[in-house]
Amino acid sequence: MNNVLLTSTALADTIANLFRGIGDLMRGWVLAIPLGVAKGIFIAYFILLIYWIIKLPENEVTLALDNGKIVHLRPFALFSLATIVVIYLVF
Template sequence: MNNILLTSTALADTIANIFRGVGDLMRGWVMAIPMGVAKGIFIAYFFLLIYWIINLPEDEVSVALDNGKIIKLRPYALFSLTSIIIIYLIF
């Protein structure tokens, strides 16, 4: 049993060492990003989605229900995303 455990640890260590070099390099890059910029990445992502929503064709964001009533979903989607941006700016 001990031999199996030792072998599995050795195998895991070998594989881990292969990834660790690349992982440490990438971790170094990410660590170098200031927290303010990190927050900016989150907010930029939300703005990107807002841009996408604004540019969607009207027929994809307006829907007709069974009773014939048309609902425009774009304003609701934009409201949700804007609220999230405000929350990320606060916290």
């Protein structure tokens, strides 16, 4: 049993060593990013989505319900995303 455990640890170590070099390098890059910039990445992602929603064709964001009413989904989607931007600016 002990031999099996030692072998599995050795195998795991071998595989881990294959990834560790590149992993540590990438971790170093990400660690160098200040938290303020990291927060900016999150907010940029939301703003990118806001831009995408604004650019969607009208027929993909305007819907006709069974009762004939037209519903515009774009303002609701933009409101949700704008609220998230505010939350990430606060916290």
